[in-house]
Amino acid sequence: MENPITKTLMYSNISGEKYDEMDKLALEVLLDYGAVTFPLDIAGLAKKIGINLIPYSSLSFQKIQKLVEKNSTYKGVTCPRRDSNGSLRFDTFYNDIDIMPLAQRFTIAHEIKHVVCGDCFKKTLTEEDEVLAEHFARSLLAPQCMVIYQNEKDRNAISKHYEISLPSAENCYNAVENRKIKFGVDFLFQFEKDFIEERNKIL
Numbered sequence: 001m002e003n004p005i006t007k008t009l010m011y012s013n014i015s016g017e018k019y020d021e022m023d024k025l026a027l028e029v030l031l032d033y034g035a036v037t038f039p040l041d042i043a044g045l046a047k048k049i050g051i052n053l054i055p056y057s058s059l060s061f062q063k064i065q066k067l068v069e070k071n072s073t074y075k076g077v078t079c080p081r082r083d084s085n086g087s088l089r090f091d092t093f094y095n096d097i098d099i100m101p102l103a104q105r106f107t108i109a110h111e112i113k114h115v116v117c118g119d120c121f122k123k124t125l126t127e128e129d130e131v132l133a134e135h136f137a138r139s140l141l142a143p144q145c146m147v148i149y150q151n152e153k154d155r156n157a158i159s160k161h162y163e164i165s166l167p168s169a170e171n172c173y174n175a176v177e178n179r180k181i182k183f184g185v186d187f188l189f190q191f192e193k194d195f196i197e198e199r200n201k202i203l
């Protein structure tokens, strides 16, 4: 499994604005669907978006083999389709056989990016689509503004509170610490302040 930090550095040709867009998009999705409590009910959110979650364990042996042998579908994949009423639906298949439950949450969050950005309509996804989906997943499951607002103490607290794996929590913790050094301990961007304000109205 690739280290997400290394991967981000490898594709450093992706502009900072694109990562910022992912942060904004993640908060918009959370607000739009009223999913503002953490740990995030990722299955509930997926359902509201029109995503049908299908674990690999429910598929035939042949289908599972096909999915796990390819890098691009090892963790999960999303296929759009029309239901009998003509409404757009999304089937998100996710690997629940080789992947731990916390990482499955991350896969589903990653696939949500491919749905909300329309990536899943493309024949093949670019490296940029994938890197940004990883970033989006982190922002969706554990928004940095929430980690700052709730004054999370360490990676263990973040892992527990947001139900993300320890490596993801470590990544989040380091990103927040770097932010604090750069901008100050309580600093939030305007879109993050707006999110917390709207969130507090819903709660």
Ligand SMILES: [Zn+2]
Binding pocket: 110, 114, 125, 129, 130, 133
């Ligand atoms: Zn992907």
